[in-house]
Amino acid sequence: MVFSSILFIFYFLTALLLLYFVTPKKYRNIVLLLFSLIFYFLGEPKYVIYLILSCVINYYLSIIIAKKNKSSKLFLIIGLIYNIGMLVYFKYTTFILTNIHNLFNLDIPIIHIALPIGISFYTFQALSYLIDVYNHKHKPASNIIEFSCYLTLFPQLVAGPIVRFTDIKEDLKKSSTTLEDFAKGIKIFIIGLAKKVLLANVLGELILKLTTQTIISSWLKPICYTLQIYFDFSGYSDMAIGLGLMLGYHFLANFNYPLIANSITDFWRRWHISLSSWFRDYVYIPLGGNRVNTLKWLRNILIVWLLTGLWHGANWNFVLWGLYFGILLIIEKLFLAKYLTKFHILNHLYTLIIVIISFLIFSTDNISTIFIELKNMFFLNNIPFIDKSTIFYLKDYLILIIIAIICATPILSKLYTKLQNTKIAPILNIIEPLTLILVFILSIAFLIDASFNPFLYFRF
Amino acid sequence: MKNKFLIISFLLIIYGLTLIAIIMPDKKISYTEKRYLKEFPEFKLDSAYSATLESYLLDQFPFRDTFRSIKAYYNYNLLFKEENNDVILYQDGIYKTLYPTNYKSLNNYIDYLSKISANFTSNNHIYLALIPDKNYYITKKNFLQLNYEDIYQEVMSLPFKNIDLRNTLNLESYYLTDTHWRQEKLLDTASVIATSMGNTPITINHTYNKYPSFKGVYYQEAAINSPKDTLIYLTDIYTQNAKVEYLENPKLTKVYNEDKLTSFDPYEVFLDGASAYIEIENPLSQNSKELVIFRDSFGSSIIPLLIPYYQKITVIDNRYIGSKSFLNLITFTNQDILFLNSTLLVNESFTLKK
Numbered sequence: 180m181v182f183s184s185i186l187f188i189f190y191f192l193t194a195l196l197l198l199y200f201v202t203p204k205k206y207r208n209i210v211l212l213l214f215s216l217i218f219y220f221l222g223e224p225k226y227v228i229y230l231i232l233s234c235v236i237n238y239y240l241s242i243i244i245a246k247k248n249k250s251s252k253l254f255l256i257i258g259l260i261y262n263i264g265m266l267v268y269f270k271y272t273t274f275i276l277t278n279i280h281n282l283f284n285l286d287i288p289i290i291h292i293a294l295p296i297g298i299s300f301y302t303f304q305a306l307s308y309l310i311d312v313y314n315h316k317h318k319p320a321s322n323i324i325e326f327s328c329y330l331t332l333f334p335q336l337v338a339g340p341i342v343r344f345t346d347i348k349e350d351l352k353k354s355s356t357t358l359e360d361f362a363k364g365i366k367i368f369i370i371g372l373a374k375k376v377l378l379a380n381v382l383g384e385l386i387l388k389l390t391t392q393t394i395i396s397s398w399l400k401p402i403c404y405t406l407q408i409y410f411d412f413s414g415y416s417d418m419a420i421g422l423g424l425m426l427g428y429h430f431l432a433n434f435n436y437p438l439i440a441n442s443i444t445d446f447w448r449r450w451h452i453s454l455s456s457w458f459r460d461y462v463y464i465p466l467g468g469n470r471v472n473t474l475k476w477l478r479n480i481l482i483v484w485l486l487t488g489l490w491h492g493a494n495w496n497f498v499l500w501g502l503y504f505g506i507l508l509i510i511e512k513l514f515l516a517k518y519l520t521k522f523h524i525l526n527h528l529y530t531l532i533i534v535i536i537s538f539l540i541f542s543t544d545n546i547s548t549i550f551i552e553l554k555n556m557f558f559l560n561n562i563p564f565i566d567k568s569t570i571f572y573l574k575d576y577l578i579l580i581i582i583a584i585i586c587a588t589p590i591l592s593k594l595y596t597k598l599q600n601t602k603i604a605p606i607l608n609i610i611e612p613l614t615l616i617l618v619f620i621l622s623i624a625f626l627i628d629a630s631f632n633p634f635l636y637f638r639f
Numbered sequence: 640m641k642n643k644f645l646i647i648s649f650l651l652i653i654y655g656l657t658l659i660a661i662i663m664p665d666k667k668i669s670y671t672e673k674r675y676l677k678e679f680p681e682f683k684l685d686s687a688y689s690a691t692l693e694s695y696l697l698d699q700f701p702f703r704d705t706f707r708s709i710k711a712y713y714n715y716n717l718l719f720k721e722e723n724n725d726v727i728l729y730q731d732g733i734y735k736t737l738y739p740t741n742y743k744s745l746n747n748y749i750d751y752l753s754k755i756s757a758n759f760t761s762n763n764h765i766y767l768a769l770i771p772d773k774n775y776y777i778t779k780k781n782f783l784q785l786n787y788e789d790i791y792q793e794v795m796s797l798p799f800k801n802i803d804l805r806n807t808l809n810l811e812s813y814y815l816t817d818t819h820w821r822q823e824k825l826l827d828t829a830s831v832i833a834t835s836m837g838n839t840p841i842t843i844n845h846t847y848n849k850y851p852s853f854k855g856v857y858y859q860e861a862a863i864n865s866p867k868d869t870l871i872y873l874t875d876i877y878t879q880n881a882k883v884e885y886l887e888n889p890k891l892t893k894v895y896n897e898d899k900l901t902s903f904d905p906y907e908v909f910l911d912g913a914s915a916y917i918e919i920e921n922p923l924s925q926n927s928k929e930l931v932i933f934r935d936s937f938g939s940s941i942i943p944l945l946i947p948y949y950q951k952i953t954v955i956d957n958r959y960i961g962s963k964s965f966l967n968l969i970t971f972t973n974q975d976i977l978f979l980n981s982t983l984l985v986n987e988s989f990t991l992k993k
Contacts, residue, residue, distance in 0.1 A: 180689045185696040189657045196650075221689040362642035365649045390739065568738065571721075571783050578718045612645040619652065624709040627700055628724070628862070 180221045182368075182418040183375045183626060191218065192422075199426060207354035208328045211426065215333035219296070222337065226295035229265070234327040236261060237305045241312045241319040241326070251313060258309040266302045269294055274493035297337035299490055301330055303457055308344045310461060317345050325351050334422040338415045340433035340453035347428050356427035364424030369619045371417025376622045378583050379411035380629065385576045395565045397555035399573065401539040406583045408538060409438060412451070438587045441526040442519045443507050443533055454490070458483050480512075481505045491541070496549065500540045507533060659701040666699065672859050674903070707862040715863070726861045729777055732815040733857040733865055737774055738783040741986045745793055748988035752797055752978055755933065755962055762973035766836055768802040769794050770820070770937045770981040773813035775805070790982055799978065802835040804828055814868045817855020818983065819906055822940040823847060823871040829944035836930070836975050838948040845873040850900050850908070870905050872940075877947045880923055886916035886960075886968075894919070894943050909939035915959035916968055924950035929974040933957055935984045949975075958984075961992035 180187050195214045202210050220227045240258040244251045269292055276289050308329070312319050320326035329351060335342050356364070382403045389396045389403075416433035423430045433453050440446035447455050466479040481502065488501015511519070519526040536553070543549045554560045585591065598607055666676050676698040680691040700706070714723040721727050727734045756765060769791065774784050795801045807828040813820050830840055853870035878894040885891050888911055899907035910917060913936070930949045932938060934956055942954055953974075955965050984990070 184689075184693050185700060186689060186693045189653055189660065189696070193653050193657050221692075223686050224684050224688070225686075358642055358646070362645050365645055369649075567781060568783060571781050574781070575720050575722055579720075608641045612641045612648065615645060616648045616652070619649065620706075621709060621713055623652075624706040624713070627697055627703055627706040628710045 180218055182415065182422070183372055183622075185626060186221070188623075191221075196425070204354045208324050208351065211333075211354075212324060212328045212331060215328070215331040215336060218333040219331065219336060223296045229295060230301070230331060231327075233262075233265070233301065233305060234323065234330050237309060237330065238320065238323045238326040241309055244309060244313050245319045247315075255309055255313045259306065262302050262305050262309075266298060268292070269298055271489075271493045300339045300341055301336060303341045303454075304330055304343075307341070307457060307461060311344060317348060320344070320348075320351070332423075332428065334419040334426075334428070335430060338412070338419070339451075340416050340419060340430055341457050342430050342453070346431055347423075350428045353427060356425060360424045360427065360429075364421045364426075366421070366615055367417050367424065368421030369615045369622070371414045371419075371421055372622045373618045374410040374414030374417060374586070376414075376625045376629075377618070378579070378586065379407045379409075379414055380625070381576075381579055382407040382410070382583060385572060385579075388572050389569065391566050391568045392555060392560075392562045393565050393569045394555065394558060394562060395573065396569045397552060397562070398535075399569070401535045401542070401552075401556075403580070404542050405438070405535050405538045406580075406587060408541070409434075409587060410583065436587065436589050438531065438534070439527065439589070440530050440534075441523070442516070442530055443504065443511050444516075446530055446534060447504070447508075454487070458487055462486060477509055480509055484508070494544050495546060496540055496544050499546065499549075500537060503537055503540060656701055660696070660699060663699075663701060668903075669698075704859075704862070708864075711862040723862070724860060726857060727782075728861065728863075728865070729779060729782075730810075731866055732773070732810070732813070733855075733861045734774055734777065735818070735857060735860070736783055737772065737785050737983065737986065740786040740789060742789075744986050744988045745790060748980075748985045748991070749793060749797060751957075751988060751991050752799075755957075756797075756799070758962065758966060759971050759976060760973070763971055763976050764836065764974075765799040765976045765978075766802055766832075767794065767797060767799040767978040768804050768832055768835075769985070770979065771805055771808065772818065772981055772983045773810065773820075775982065776808070776810040776813075785982060785986055787982065790985055794985065800835070802832055804831065807831050814853070814855045814870075815866060816853070816858040816861075816868050817906060818857065819855070819937060820940065821871065822873055822909065822944070825941050825944060829941055832941070832977070832979075833945060833948045836948075836977065838928075841947045843875045843877065843947055845875050848872050848874060848895075850905055853905050855906070856904065870900075870908070872908055873943065875947075877921060877923055878943050880921070881946050882920040882922065883910075884918045884920075885911055885914050887914060894946070906936070906939070910942060910954065912936075912939065913956070913959060914954070915956050916965060917954040919946060919952040919954065921946050921950055921952075923947075926950060929953070930977060931955065931969065931971070931974045932977045932979050934979045935981055937981045938979045941979070957991045959992065 180191065182188070191214070195210075198214075199207055199210050216227055216231070219230055237258065240254050240261075243254045244258070273289060273291050276287060279285060280287055280289060308326075311317055320329060329342075329344055329347065332342070332347075386400050386403050386407065389400050413434040420430045420432070431453065433451060435449040435452065437446050437450035440449055463479055463483045466482065467475055468479060469476050471479070484501045484505025485498065486501070487504070488497045488499070491497045491500065519529070539552055539556075540549050543552065551560070555562055595607070595611075598604065665678065667678075668674075669676050677691075677695040680688070680695055682688065683691075697703075711723045714720045715728065722736060725736045727736060752767075759765060771787065772785075774782075775787055777784065808820070808824075811821075812824040812828075826845075834840055848871065850870040850872075851867070853868040855868060858865060858867070872895055874895070881894050883892050883894055891911055894910065895908050896911045897908060899905060899912060904912065906912070919942070924947075927950045928948070929951045930945065931953045932942060932945075932955065934942065934954060935958065938954065938956075942952065946952060953969055955969075957965075
């Protein structure tokens with residue numbers, strides 16, 4: 180089940196809100212856990228057992244780890260092996276077997292294992308939980324319901340953000356929200372829904388329509404894909420954050436206008452923040468971070484980015500994508516950093532081009548196609564500059580592209596903040612909720628008119 | 640205050656619409672969408688169940704048409720898009736983008752016709768009249784169309800006598816809200832076809848039967864208030880006296896099935912709509928000529944106008960009947976044979992049965 184569906188908004192959410200708020204606070208976690216399992220069950224019935232098993236195993240492991248005795252480390256290792264092992268089994272078995280088969284020409288059967296939805300997200304949550312308990316950053320959850328509620332919390336279960344236990348441990352105990360948080364939650368949810376339905380899906384529609392090969396369409400497709408994946412993923416994160424707030428949970432922001440970044444380093448501080456900070460805290464720093472000699476530091480960066488690439492998918496284009504960023508970050512840190520601060524417009528342009536090319540790699544699972552597309556973009560293939568079809572679709576989607584570009588920057592947010600300090604603030608207080616409701620109705624209209632609506636990040 | 644307004648409005652929308660959806664009985668048919676709506680799916684333990692359930696909920700959602708209109712208005716009037724779900728509004732009419740040209744399909748069509756023609760005798764006179772879809776007549780700058788030049792060039796290269804209909808038609812020859820052409824605008828076209836096949840023109844007095852408020856197949860897809868068409872079907876002494884045999888509907892013996900005027904698709908009034916094989920006998924014929932027409936849905940409305948010229952017309956729709964089957968029903972001797980297909984079919988020819 181996805182958030183941007185009739186089933187979720189009009190049946191799941193309505194039933195959950197009703198039951199959650201009529202239930203006494205001390206039982207609300209049970210309601211939330213049940214609804215989270217139903218949410219997962221409706222998307223992936225057979226793997227709900229594995230999810231429950233993960234809750235039980237990780238909870239009891241954390242109790243043993245927290246006892247601070249000699250066996251703590253052993254049980255931490257068992258926990259890491261179990262979680263990473265499951266992730267590797269479900270996500271990478273086919274990839275590994277295929278590559279062994281191709282590399283050594285061995286006649287081994289290639290098995291295809293269905294990937295449990297959201298496994299990359301909740302596995303990372305379980306890992307951070309066990310490591311944090313071992314490092315005494317927090318105590319284990321008070322009971323298995325509280326822990327299961329944390330691990331399966333439906334807003335962030337299938338597509339993040341990757342929430343740390345420390346971030347919501349107080350919320351898990353309070354199980355209540357305020358009127359202000361509830362309204363803020365609705366606002367963020369509606370914005371997220373609109374990002375997904377009104378922008379990401381429509382940009383995706385445009386990409387599918389750009390079927391002819393021209394220089395302009397070769398640029399337009401990865402530009403639109405970059406915007407699409409940004410609105411798709413940040414839209415989902417917003418909906419998760421909004422739903423969390425409605426229920427009294429405060430998740431950290433997962434995006435901070437990444438497309439206005441002035442360097443690749445800055446981009447990764449703003450894009451999928453919960454994943455970058457996870458790799459920083461649980462891989463990069465334990466490896467020594469930058470407090471080692473240069474060679475080891477470079478190794479650490481490459482390991483983190485190889486893993487980041489692989490986390491996104493079991494395919495070579497994701498490996499290439501991760502290493503592409505790793506190498507660029509090294510170049511940036513060693514040579515470019517001092518120049519990037521001097522050229523204020525060029526640094527944004529440089530970052531955007533790098534990011535756009537990265538999403539071309541990200542979206543193309545065939546390595547040779549990536550190079551063909553790159554050649555098309557940089558005038559290295561003999562293709563027309565523009566054609567009738569590209570003109571038509573560029574013109575037809577122009578306003579939407581402009582709106583998408585504006586929404587990818589903080590212009591509207593800054594304008595809103597400025598206007599709030601002027602005389603028109605009272606009018607703004609009427610316009611804002613009205614606009615949100617109109618946007619919500621428009622999003623429902625788009626949902627009803629569409630027939631196919633998958634989230635891009637569900638495959639990770 | 641603004642928080643309260645937002646919370647109340649949001650909850651009113653989600654609970655209000657859910658309540659209406661639960662209370663209102665499920666609809667079985669959508670006449671505006673011309674299809675059966677999904678029924679509540681039986682529970683199945685698989686990951687596709689929620690998608691099936693979602694399809695049902697989408698079909699039964701309250702004010703479905705209103706929501707679809709909101710989206711259409713937003714696209715056309717706020718984003719100034721020319722297309723909404725590939726539907727284009729041009730002048731007063733509704734059109735659908737047909738692009739790009741499917742060359743595989745074009746080649747398949749050519750092969751298909753060549754294979755069928757291998758069954759004809761040397762005494763058969765073979766004609767081909769390709770019907771341009773209505774987008775052919777749109778002169779708007781940068782409008783995406785099929786490559787009609789290539790399509791006509793390829794199709795006309797077949798060794799049949801070509802009847803070019805393009806100059807007999809214009810944009811007004813087609814319905815505003817439907818893909819098809821208007822029968823009442825086809826008198827010249829029918830005459831050109833008949834005379835090109837060696838027939839002498841016949842003057843006929845027609846009665847114009849009107850069905851107002853005709854909503855064509857594009858009407859609902861457009862999801863906006865667009866002008867409705869009037870469907871007119873022409874009757875005359877030939878259509879009234881013709882004896883018609885429908886392979887799939889033996890009870891029907893008339894050229895026009897008026898019952899279809901109130902069905903999903905009133906255009907099916909012409910020759911009962913989608914029919915694989917029809918035989919039309921003309922007892923008033925002054926000759927013994929026979930015509931075999933391989934047609935698509937465009938043929939339904941023009942064939943009644945060709946009845947006066949032949950003693951018998953056999954109508955075959957290859958989308959519903961393969962060559963093995965129709966060869967059991969017909970023997971080719973010295974009939975006139977007419978391939979009468981639209982460019983729409985040429986671009987989607989894999990629907991033709993082998």
